[in-house]
Amino acid sequence: MFDSVKEIVEAANNTGKPISELIIEEEIKTSGLSREEIWKKMRFNLQTMQNAVKRGESGKGVLSSTGLTGGEAVKVAKYRQTHRTLSGDTMMGAVQAAMATNEVNAALGIICATPTAGSSGTLPGVIASLEKRLNLDEDALVRFLFTAAGFGLVIANHAGIAGATGGCQAEVGSASAMGAAAAVEAAGGTPQQCAEALSIAISNLLGLVCDPIAGLVEVPCVKRNAIGAANALVSADLALAGCASVIPADECIMALDKVGKSMPAALRETGIGGLAGTPTGQAIKAKIFGKDA
Numbered sequence: 001m002f003d004s005v006k007e008i009v010e011a012a013n014n015t016g017k018p019i020s021e022l023i024i025e026e027e028i029k030t031s032g033l034s035r036e037e038i039w040k041k042m043r044f045n046l047q048t049m050q051n052a053v054k055r056g057e058s059g060k061g062v063l064s065s066t067g068l069t070g071g072e073a074v075k076v077a078k079y080r081q082t083h084r085t086l087s088g089d090t091m092m093g094a095v096q097a098a099m100a101t102n103e104v105n106a107a108l109g110i111i112c113a114t115p116t117a118g119s120s121g122t123l124p125g126v127i128a129s130l131e132k133r134l135n136l137d138e139d140a141l142v143r144f145l146f147t148a149a150g151f152g153l154v155i156a157n158h159a160g161i162a163g164a165t166g167g168c169q170a171e172v173g174s175a176s177a178m179g180a181a182a183a184v185e186a187a188g189g190t191p192q193q194c195a196e197a198l199s200i201a202i203s204n205l206l207g208l209v210c211d212p213i214a215g216l217v218e219v220p221c222v223k224r225n226a227i228g229a230a231n232a233l234v235s236a237d238l239a240l241a242g243c244a245s246v247i248p249a250d251e252c253i254m255a256l257d258k259v260g261k262s263m264p265a266a267l268r269e270t271g272i273g274g275l276a277g278t279p280t281g282q283a284i285k286a287k288i289f290g291k292d293a
Contacts, residue, residue: 001026005154005195005249012191019185019194020143023150042142042149048112049101049124055109056100064106066288069218073100090133091230098125098229102222114145115152115161115174118210118217122175123148123182125229130186140186148182151198158250159257163210163269166260168221172228173205173256179232180239189240199245201235202252207259209267211274214285220275 002008002022012019027038056062056073063070076096079085085092101121105111111120127141136144155161155174163171180197184190189197205228213219245252266273275281 001030001153002150003154003157005151005198005253008150008154009191009195018143018147019150019181019191020146023146026150027146039142042145043138045112045114046127046138046141046145048110049114049127052101052104052109052111052120053097053124053128054100056102056104057096061100062103062107062109064103064216064218065108066214066216066218068213068216068284069106069222070103072222073097073103087230090129091233093132094125094129094229094233095226096125097128098122098225099222101125102217102225106216106218106222114148115156115178116163116171118163118168118212118221119161119171119175119225119228121222121225122172122228122232123179125225126179126183126232129229129233130183134186136186144182144186147185147194148178151181151194152178154250155253155256159253160260163212165268166256167208167263167268168210168224169202169205169208169256170260171210172224173202173208175225176205176228176232176235177201179229180235183232183236184239187236187240189236193239195249196244197232197236197239199247199249199252200238200243201231202249202256203245203247204231204235206252206255209263209274210269211267211276211281212269212271213276213281214288215269215271215276216288 061071061074073096080092098121101124114123160166161170161174177198180201181194184194184197
């Protein structure tokens with residue numbers, strides 16, 4: 001597989017193939033599976049994402065067992081139907097799908113971890129908005145996921161994707177960067193523009209801490225995925241407009257790694273610092289697990 005974003009961009013430019021195709025070919029080589037088998041697996045991932053979105057935004061939505069999260073994706077849906085949204089309907093559609101997915105995750109439903117369960121709503125949010133905005137068919141959406149996966153692998157190998165080791169920048173930040181890069185290709189952008197979108201997305205969320213209240217993947221996780229999806233779309237648009245990141249993609253990933261390692265443990269998924277450490281955050285923890293927890 002590719003070891004850097006630079007390698008991906010160069011291979012795409014040299015071969016004239018889309019990044020999604022390069023990732024499919026590499027997966028065939030490394031896994032030993034046929035193209036049909038690989039495609040079927042990724043198509044299943046897509047369908048899992050779409051099913052989670054549908055469940056989270058239908059009826060009254062879903063509620064977690066703690067009562068901390070749930071039902072807000074439905075509120076967004078109703079808001080979109082009755083108001084002129086400030087962010088625009090495409091953006092709020094992404095927000096709705098992202099929140100729906102993470103609410104399903106918090107309710108112990110079935111989601112596709114992309115790249116983690118805590119960041120599982122970001123890519124579905126981007127997909128839901130682009131499917132309608134660009135009129136993408138299923139094949140195009142599957143290719144979107146292969147492109148995202150290729151960039152995600154580089155991030156995982158060089159910076160990590162776990163909140164416990166790198167904060168939420170490693171989870172939602174990575175997912176947002178993956179979505180931004182894949183969105184550019186889906187919109188007809190160049191391989192270099194994909195890299196620029198990834199760089200911008202990482203830069204925008206660099207330093208984001210992981211501070212789940214009571215140690216649960218609910219608050220602020222659900223709404224952070226909404227921001228992750230929105231950041232991906234903004235970053236993609238900036239890249240498509242010709243805007244560039246001053247810092248190259250691979251160096252942004254390097255910074256992501258260094259910043260994550262420099263974070264104190266209290267801000268890396270321990271449920272101690274940040275929002276989890278506030279009086280309200282601590283009170284919620286005590287209510288759920290008891291005062292001695």
